[in-house]
Amino acid sequence: MESPMKSAFLTAGRRLTTLSLGFACLMLVLSACLGMFQIVTRFVFEQPAEWSEVLIRFFLIWMVFMGLPEAFRLGSMVSIDLLHRLAPKSIQRILDVVVALASLALLAVIIWYGWDYAQRGKVQTMSGLEDISMFWAYLALPVGAAFAVVGVIVNFLEPQHRELDTAQ
Numbered sequence: 001m002e003s004p005m006k007s008a009f010l011t012a013g014r015r016l017t018t019l020s021l022g023f024a025c026l027m028l029v030l031s032a033c034l035g036m037f038q039i040v041t042r043f044v045f046e047q048p049a050e051w052s053e054v055l056i057r058f059f060l061i062w063m064v065f066m067g068l069p070e071a072f073r074l075g076s077m078v079s080i081d082l083l084h085r086l087a088p089k090s091i092q093r094i095l096d097v098v099v100a101l102a103s104l105a106l107l108a109v110i111i112w113y114g115w116d117y118a119q120r121g122k123v124q125t126m127s128g129l130e131d132i133s134m135f136w137a138y139l140a141l142p143v144g145a146a147f148a149v150v151g152v153i154v155n156f157l158e159p160q161h162r163e164l165d166t167a168q
Contacts, residue, residue, distance in 0.1 A: 006157060013073070013154035020147045021070040027063035031056045051128040058126070058137050065144025072103065072151030075160045100156040107145045107152065114141025 002010075034052045042048040075081075084092055118141070121134035 010154055010158055013150045016147060017069040017073045017151050017154065020066045020068075020144070024063045024067035024070075027059040027066065031059040031063065034059070054126050054128045061137055062140045062144075065140040066147065068144050069147040069151035072148045073154050073160075075155045096156060096159055100152055103152045104149060107149050110145035111142045111149075114138065114145060118142065 034056050038049060038052040038056070041052070084095055087095055118135050118138035121138040124134035126132050126134060126137070
């Protein structure tokens with residue numbers, strides 16, 4: 001029987017990672033639209049919009065780091081499914097603990113240094129978008145990693161090892 005606190009955390013974690021994945025999808029759509037805009041302005045109107053390429057990179061950075069939580073929640077970031085399946089049941093949970101701790105350690109480093117990098121980037125501006133600080137681009141690292149921490153914990157509490165099932 002699952003405790004109410006665990007159930008509430010899993011529900012909140014699923015919603016949070018779904019929200020971050022939705023944001024990542026939005027960033028992908030915006031990148032594609034801006035890419036199309038850039039093609040039209042450059043090759044049809046012969047008046048390229050210099051700012052659009054920079055903004056596409058900005059959106060792609062956010063897309064990757066906001067998609068990270070869902071990847072961790074589904075257990076598809078660390079490809080150890082084969083080892084997990086071959087290991088005896090007693091070793092599988094130990095393997096889950098090691099993977100979760102290693103993932104959390106990596107995410108802690110990304111949060112720490114990502115925030116530091118974002119703070120240092122406040123004085124930089126984006127080429128073509130001089131009014132926007134690089135802080136906003138670099139902020140994707142600690143924000144995405146913080147969301148991913150929830151994904152790691154949810155995956156640890158409710159493990160999913162389906163990577164080999166969907167491999168091509």
